[in-house]
Amino acid sequence: MIQRRQFLGGAALAAWSATSFVPVWAQNAPNLGTPELPAPGFARQKVGDVEVIAVNDGVARRPLGEEFVRNAPLAEVKAMLASQNLSTDFIDIPFTAFVLVMGSQRVLIDTGLGEFAPPTAGKLLANLAAAGLQPADITAVLISHYHGDHINGLRKRDGSWTFPNAKVHVPAPEHAFWMDDAKMNAAPEALKGAFQGARRVFADKPADKLVLLQPGAKVLPGIASIAAFGHTPGHTLFEVTSAGQTFTYLADLTNAPTLFARNPDWAVQFDMDAEAARRVRREMLARVAAKDALVGGFHFPFPAFGRKVVAGNGYAFQPVA
Ligand SMILES: [Zn+2]
16 A cells, blocks of 8 residues: 655655754745634534534645646646635645543644744644643544644644643554654655654653554544555544544545545645555545545644535535534
């Protein structure tokens, strides 16, 4: 399933800054105005006995160039945005984590950019507080993959852990890839920042706090994981089931759904293995649309909750408030 030869190639590399832990694409574009942040920055849904809280970390605005969709002409990409009354000059990429409130457990899925964010992001803790949660309340953190917008918030600049009482569950193949010194040393300069970012967060993580999960296995009672390799080598989704209802966290299965759910065959520049990502995107979107399942995505428009419905050759995202 993993095609390693593709992982270190192509445009994905250019997406990462070699000198900083913040991916270039998470920085804001100059002269294109400021993205609007959701207010309030949290939203709640009930899934059986579980409460799911979407917690926004912010939004980055990036100029729309040829590189963003690797395998489609820019004119087609712009036409797709225009057909949805969206700007064709830039693309706004929100960052939204989720908290599962299950009995005494408070499970955070992905962390946002933390103290390594551009000015319009790094809002997760403020929005958690607005939703009534403190960092110490979080009992577990689940990580979908090791890109900076998903892990940087785990740890502060001074090295301290943001969620002191949480065990951190990470996909074993994702951890193995990014912590492999031979892979880092062999990686092009532009990708080294991402390897260094993973080390900043995880290098001296106490073994009793770090839980390596096998994608496809149950993570915690009521929470399953789903292997969705392609965006990164160990990219993993999470699904919570309660009283016959489900919520599926799609992580970075698609970047902006206005482009990559509508055209699941389009490859965002950050997909490290574009063909594996395309196949798993097709499979998972078909599955959640057939089930009419409640889904959430890290880069979906806030509140980032909704359903996927068939639209043409792809899927439209229908938000639920
Ligand atoms: Zn992401």
